[in-house]
Amino acid sequence: MVRIDSSEKLCEEELQEAALILKNGGLVAFPTETVYGLGANALDEKAAGKIYAAKGRPSDNPLIAHISSIEELEPLVTEIPDVGRRLAEAFWPGPLTMVFPKSSRVPYGTTGGLDTVAVRMPQIAVARRLIALAGVPIAAPSANLSGRPSPTTAQHVWQDLAGRIEMILDGGPVGIGVESTIVDVSGRTLTLLRPGAVTLEMLENAVGHVEVDPAMKGEPNPAVRPKAPGMKYRHYAPRAKMTLVDGETGAVVREIRRRVEEQTMAGRRVGVICTEETKESYPQGILRCVGTRSREETIAHNLFAVLREFDDLQVDAIYSESFSESHLGYAIMNRMMKAAGYQRIHAE
Numbered sequence: 001m002v003r004i005d006s007s008e009k010l011c012e013e014e015l016q017e018a019a020l021i022l023k024n025g026g027l028v029a030f031p032t033e034t035v036y037g038l039g040a041n042a043l044d045e046k047a048a049g050k051i052y053a054a055k056g057r058p059s060d061n062p063l064i065a066h067i068s069s070i071e072e073l074e075p076l077v078t079e080i081p082d083v084g085r086r087l088a089e090a091f092w093p094g095p096l097t098m099v100f101p102k103s104s105r106v107p108y109g110t111t112g113g114l115d116t117v118a119v120r121m122p123q124i125a126v127a128r129r130l131i132a133l134a135g136v137p138i139a140a141p142s143a144n145l146s147g148r149p150s151p152t153t154a155q156h157v158w159q160d161l162a163g164r165i166e167m168i169l170d171g172g173p174v175g176i177g178v179e180s181t182i183v184d185v186s187g188r189t190l191t192l193l194r195p196g197a198v199t200l201e202m203l204e205n206a207v208g209h210v211e212v213d214p215a216m217k218g219e220p221n222p223a224v225r226p227k228a229p230g231m232k233y234r235h236y237a238p239r240a241k242m243t244l245v246d247g248e249t250g251a252v253v254r255e256i257r258r259r260v261e262e263q264t265m266a267g268r269r270v271g272v273i274c275t276e277e278t279k280e281s282y283p284q285g286i287l288r289c290v291g292t293r294s295r296e297e298t299i300a301h302n303l304f305a306v307l308r309e310f311d312d313l314q315v316d317a318i319y320s321e322s323f324s325e326s327h328l329g330y331a332i333m334n335r336m337m338k339a340a341g342y343q344r345i346h347a348e
C-alpha cells in the first residue's frame with residue numbers, strides 16, 4: 001500500500017510507478033471521488049480478466065472504462081449522441097458513467113460480451129493523472145471482493161484484496177461514498193441504469209426527461225433483466241440479515257426499538273443504523289450513526305463503512321432507518337435496499 005495525497009498535490013513518483021504496473025497489464029487500486037476503483041488496462045483483455053479473478057466477479061458483469069480527458073472518448077465508441085455530449089459537458093469530470101455503442105478497440109472481455117461500453121471521466125486529479133500516465137483507458141470496477149460493500153478507504157481495499165493485486169494507492173477516504181450514476185445514451189431514449197451523486201433531478205434539469213430502467217424499480221425479477229448487468233447481483237451485502245424500516249420518524253424509532261429489544265432478549269447481537277437526529281432514541285443495540293438527515297451527502301459518505309463495520313462486529317441482525325427516495329436519497333436507498341436483500345417493513 002502506497003500513501004498518496006489525493007488533493008491537487010500529485011505524487012508524481014508513486015503515480016508513475018502505478019502507471020507502469022497498469023501499462024504492463026497489472027492491477028492497481030486507486031481512489032476516485034465515488035469509491036476506490038480496481039484498475040487495469042481496459043484495452044487489454046487479459047489485464048481486464050485479472051480484475052474478474054481478483055474480485056471473484058461474474059464474467060458477464062461489464063467494467064467501466066475510465067478516461068482522463070474528453071479526447072479519449074472518441075476511440076472507444078462508434079458514436080457520441082448529442083445527449084451524451086451535453087451530459088459530458090455538464091457533469092464530466094464527475095460521478096456520471098455513460099453507456100455508448102463500443103468501437104472494435106474495446107475488447108468483449110472488458111464489456112462482459114456487450115456491444116456497448118460504459119465510460120466515465122473521474123473528478124479527482126490523482127485518478128485522472130494516473131490514467132493519463134498509463135496512456136490507456138482504465139477499466140475500474142469498485143475495488144472490493146464481489147458481493148461486499150464498495151470500499152471507501154484504502155483499508156477497505158486492503159481487507160478484501162491484499163495479496164491479490166500489485167498496488168493500492170491510499171488517497172484517504174473518498175468524498176462521495178456511493179458509486180457513479182449510470183445512464184445509457186446508446187438507445188433512442190436516455191435511461192438511468194443506476195442512481196448516484198449526479199441525481200435524476202440534475203440529469204433532467206440538464207437534458208429533459210430521463211427514463212428509469214424498469215429493473216431498478218423494486219425487487220429483482222427474473223422476467224425483467226436490468227440493462228446494467230451488475231444491478232442483478234445481491235450487492236453491498238453485510239453478512240447479517242438487514243431490515244429497512246420506513247414510515248414517519250417517530251414510528252420508525254419505536255418499531256426498531258421494539259425489535260431490538262425482542263432480539264436482544266433472545267440473546268442476539270443487533271446493529272442499528274441511525275442518524276444524528278435519532279441517535280439518542282435507542283437505549284439498546286449496537287448503534288452506528290450514518291450521518292445527518294439535514295445533509296444526505298454525509299449518509300452516502302458513511303454508508304458502506306458502516307455496513308463493513310457491522311461485519312467486523314459480527315452482529316446477527318441489522319435494523320436501519322430509511323431515507324427519502326429523491327435526490328441523493330435515491331442512490332442511498334438503492335444501495336440500502338440491495339444490502340437488505342429488499343427486506344423492508346413499514347412502521348405505523
Ligand code: AMP
Pocket residue numbers: 061062063064099111114116117118140141142179180182193194227228229230231
Ligand atoms: P462497478 O464498477 O463495480 O460499480 O460496476 C459497474 C457497473 O456498471 C455494473 O453495474 C455494470 O453492470 C455496469 N455497466 C458496465 N458496463 C456496462 C454496459 N456496457 N452496459 C450497461 N451497464 C454497464
Ligand code: MG
Pocket residue numbers: 141142150
Ligand atoms: Mg462494484
